[in-house]
Structures are given as structure tokens and as C-alpha cells.
Amino acid sequence: DGGITQSPKYLFRKEGQNVTLSCEQNLNHDAMYWYRQDPGQGLRLIYYSQIVNDFQKGDIAEGYSVSREKKESFPLTVTSAQKNPTAFYLCASSVDPNQPQHFGDGTRLSIL
Amino acid sequence: AQSVTQLDSHVSVSEGTPVLLRCNYSSSYSPSLFWYVQHPNKGLQLLLKYTSAATLVKGINGFEAEFKKSETSFHLTKPSAHMSDAAEYFCVVSELGAAGNKLTFGGGTRVLVKP
Numbered sequence: 001d002g003g004i005t006q007s008p009k010y011l012f013r014k015e016g017q018n019v020t021l022s023c024e025q026n027l028n029h030d031a032m033y034w035y036r037q038d039p040g041q042g043l044r045l046i047y048y049s050q051i052v053n054d055f056q057k058g059d060i061a062e063g064y065s066v067s068r069e070k071k072e073s074f075p076l077t078v079t080s081a082q083k084n085p086t087a088f089y090l091c092a093s094s095v096d097p098n099q100p101q102h103f104g105d106g107t108r109l110s111i112l
Numbered sequence: 113a114q115s116v117t118q119l120d121s122h123v124s125v126s127e128g129t130p131v132l133l134r135c136n137y138s139s140s141y142s143p144s145l146f147w148y149v150q151h152p153n154k155g156l157q158l159l160l161k162y163t164s165a166a167t168l169v170k171g172i173n174g175f176e177a178e179f180k181k182s183e184t185s186f187h188l189t190k191p192s193a194h195m196s197d198a199a200e201y202f203c204v205v206s207e208l209g210a211a212g213n214k215l216t217f218g219g220g221t222r223v224l225v226k227p
Contacts, residue, residue, distance in 0.1 A: 004155070040121070042202055042217030043156075090155055097213045100146060103155030 004104035006091050011109045013078065013085060021076045021107045023091035031097045032074040036060060037088040049074055050097055078109065086111050114139040116205050118218035125193045126226045133188040133221045135203030144206040145186045147177055151199045162186065198225045
């Protein structure tokens with residue numbers, strides 16, 4: 001079955017440490033997205049990529065970095081510069097930026 | 113700038129009774145509108161979408177939504193709630209910009225279904 005796989009499901013970070021969240025899709029979608037979800041709030045866009053080797057900052061990109069070296073992969077790094085990283089992170093993809101997005105099951109990041 | 117307001121943060125219904133989730137939006141242009149559902153610790157699943165065709169949109173699991181431009185609303189309804197409908201629902205507006213579609217999410221409505 002085609003879909004989006006996020007790993008790990010739960011992740012813990014120590015203070016001052018960078019961590020990388022994985023997002024892989026086998027839907028052959030060009031566009032991929034990273035969102036952050038905080039309790040009781042909607043999703044906020046961190047980064048997005050419309051095509052391989054290209055990505056753009058979203059509304060809350062500070063403290064995060066991404067890469068898009070392959071069409072199927074869009075990893076997100078939460079750097080030590082992100083002072084409040086505890087959240088639920090969702091990856092999504094779409095055939096193109098004008099189509100509905102399909103979501104992975106998320107990674108919950110917590111600080112030790 | 114576009115925005116989305118979900119008027120109820122929580123809705124409680126009894127199984128078998130109707131569900132109404134309210135959503136108002138603001139948009140500079142003719143937007144596309146979506147409803148997504150999220151079950152605990154899961155990603156979002158698309159329920160339905162409006163893209164300037166019929167104003168009454170039917171989605172999965174018996175849900176439907178009506179686009180009312182004069183009221184800038186896109187309320188989600190279901191005639192008879194099922195226990196499996198307990199989840200959080202997000203109204204989303206999409207506007208086409210220079211960098212493709214920008215999605216703006218409402219704050220979510222959490223639905224509780226009582227037996």
C-alpha cells in the first residue's frame with residue numbers, strides 16, 4: 001500500500017542536542033511538507049518542498065532544517081536552536097501543491 | 113490574508129444524533145476548503161474538499177459540508193453520529209499563491225460521542 005511513513009513514533013531529545021525526524025513516501029508525490037502541532041492548536045507549517053533539491057521556509061522555520069535529496073524522502077532536523085521543541089510533528093505530501101495533502105502518523109518529540 | 117475560525121473547541125453528542133461542526137473563513141480570493149479528521153496520535157485524514165464546484169460536498173463516512181459564500185462558512189455535518197466519529201476535526205482553507213497552495217488550519221474541534 002502507498003503511504004507516508006514517519007519514524008520514530010516517539011523521540012526524546014536532550015538539551016543542546018540535534019535530532020532528525022524521518023519522513024518517507026512511496027506515493028510518487030512531488031510536494032512534501034512538515035508541520036508542527038501543539039495541544040489544542042491547529043497545524044503550523046515549518047518547511048515545504050515542491051520538488052527535489054528545493055525547499056522553502058514556512059511560518060515557523062526558525063530552529064529547524066530540512067533536506068530534499070530524494071523525491072521520496074524529506075527529513076526534518078530539530079536543532080538545539082529550537083528552544084521549545086516539544087510537539088507532535090506531522091509530515092505530508094501531495095501530487096502537486098494544488099492538491100489535498102496526505103499525512104503520516106506523526107512523531108511525538110519530547111525533551112528529557 | 114486568509115484565516116479560519118472553528119467556532120467550537122469541543123462538541124459532545126449522543127450516538128445516533130446529528131453532528132454539526134462550525135467553520136468560518138476569510139480569504140482574499142476564491143479558496144479551496146477542506147475538512148480533515150485526526151484520531152489520537154495519528155495523522156490527518158481528508159474527509160472532504162470544496163473546490164468551486166457544487167456547494168454541497170459529500171465526503172467519507174457519511175459527512176457532508178455546505179459552502180456558503182455569503183456567510184463565509186463551511187460547516188460540517190453528519191446525520192447520525194457513530195462512536196468511531198470521536199476525534200478532532202480541522203477546517204482548512206487553501207489559497208493559491210506564488211509558491212503554490214498555502215494551507216491555513218483552524219484550531220480544531222474535538223468531538224465526544226456518548227453511548
